[in-house]
Amino acid sequence: MKVQPKNVIVYILVIVLLTVILFPFYWMFASSLKPIEEILTRNPMLVPIHPTLSHYIDLINPAALYGGWERGGRFFLIFIQNSLIVAGGSTVISVFLSVLGGYSLARFRYKGRELIAGSMLFVYMFPGVLLLVPMYELMSKAHLLDTHLSLIIVYVTFSAPFSVWLLRSFLETIPVEIEEAAMVDGTSRLGAFFRVMLPLAGPGIVTVATFSFITAWGEYMFSAILMFKDTMKTVPTGLAMYMGYQYIEWGMLLTGSVIAVIPVLLLFLPLANLFLKGLTAGAVKG
C-alpha cells in the first residue's frame, strides 16, 4: 500500500481521536498505582515513579474497617457484591422477557405487532428521571426500599423493552425455513425453538445480556433514592458516598473506579463488535 498524504492525515486524526477518548482512562489507572505523594502534587508525572498496589489492598482489605479510608475498605467488597446481585438478577429477567417478546415479534404476524415493537423503543426513550418520585412511592408502598429486588425491578423496566427490540432484529435475520424444517421433521414448535432458534440466536442473546448488565452495573440515580443503608449501596452509589466536596481521597476513589470498570470492559470488549452490530441494526432500521 502506498503512503499517500491523505492517509497520513487520517492516521494523525485517528490517533488524536483515540488519545482524547482513552487518555482519561489511562490517567485514572496510572493515578491508582501512585503513592499518595505522587498524587497530591502540583507536578504530576505521566507514569507512576514508585508504583504501588497499596490503594488496592486498602480498598479490599476488610481489616481497613477502623482505619485508613473511614469505613471504605470493608464496604467496597459489599458494594461489588450488591452490584453483582442486582446486575445479574436484572440481566437474567431481562433476557428471559426479551427472548419471549423478541420471538413473538419476529416470528408471528398479528394485529398491533408493529405498534408494540415501536412502543418498546418509545419506552426505552422514556426518561427515568420523570419516574423518580412515583417509583420511590411505589417501592415504599411495596416495602421494597433497601432491597436488591427494588433495583432489579427498576432495571428490568428500563432494559427489557429495548432488549425485546434488539433481539427481534436479531431473530429476524435467522431464516424461518430452518425452524420450519425442524418442525416438518416432527419437532414441536417448542422443540424447534429450543433446539434450533436458541442456539442460532446465541449472539443476539449475549448482546442483550451485555446491554442489561452494563446498564444495571453503572446505574446511579435509582440506586441513590432506593438504597439507604450503606451496606445496600451498589458500586456507583457506594463510590459516590465517598466523593465529598471538601476533601476527597483520590487514590482510593480512583482505585475503586478502576475496579468498577474492569467487569464492564471484560464483558464489553470481546463482544463489542456483536454489540455494535445489534445496536446499529436496530437503530438504522428504526
Add this chain to the structure above:
Amino acid sequence: MRIASRSLPYLLLLPTLIWVFVLIVYPFLSAAQLSFYSSKYGVTLGEFVGLKNFYKLLFEDDMFWIAFKNSIIWTFGNLGIQTVFGLGGALLLNEKFRARNASRTLVIIPWVIPTVVISLIWRWMLEPSMGIVNAILSWAGIMNPDEPFLYLGSPSYAMLVMIIINSWRFTPFAIVLILAALQTIPLELYESSDIDGASRLQKFRNITFPLISPILGFVGLFAFVWTFNLFDLIWLTTHGGPANATETLPLLIYRRGFAEFRTSEAAAISIIMFLFLVVFSIIYFRRMLRRAE
C-alpha cells in the same frame, strides 16, 4: 390447540407488557395525580390543590426558570457539539485504514463506563491544583500556576465544562450510529459521481448527507430526550453548582423530591418536562416529515 397457537404471540409478549405497564404507565399516572395535591414527604397525598403547584412553579419560582434555562443551554450545547464531532468522527472512521475495527471498538468505551467513574475521572483531571489539565497548561506557559483555572468550580464556566465532559462521553455513541448509517449507502452512488467528477464536498452534500439525514433526525430526537433528562453526571460532578450554574430540571426534581421533600412540586416538574418533551417531539417529527417529502 388452535386457540392456543393464535394467542401464543400475545402470551409471549404479555410479561413484558405487564411489567412496563405496572412500572412505567402506573407510576407516571400516579405522578400526574400527585402533581395536583400538596404532598410532602410523599407519605400521604395531602389535599387537592388543583393547578396550584404548576402556577407556583411557572409564575413564582425563580429556581424553576433558572433550571429551565440551564436545561435548554445544556441540551442544545450538547447536541451541537455531538452532532458536529459525531459526524466528523464517523466520516473519519469510515475511511479505510489499518486497525479500523479496533478503533471503532475503542471509541465506544466511554459510553459503557459507569457514570460515577466518568465523573470521578474528570473531577480528578480538572482538579485546580493537582489536576493534569492545569499541570499541562502551566507547563506550556498558558496558565499562571498561582491562579489556576477552576473549571467545575467557576460559575461562569462550569456549564460549558459539563457540556464538554458529557459530549466527550456521548459523541462516541453518535459516531457509531452515524457510521452505521454511512455504511448503508451503496458504494455505486459514489462511483458514478466520481465519473461525473464530483468533489468531496459535493459528494457529501448531494449523496452522504441526504441519505443519512433520516437517521440523524431519529438519533437526534433520542439524544434530545436523553440529554434533556440527564441527571447522574451533572449531579455527581457539580451537584448543580456552583451558584446553580449547572442546576437543570432533572436536578431540581431530585432536590425538591428527595432533599426538600416537596413531593408534589417534584411531581409537577416531571409533568411539565413531560409535556414539554411531547410538544417538542411532535413539532420535531412534523418538521422531519415535511423535509422528507
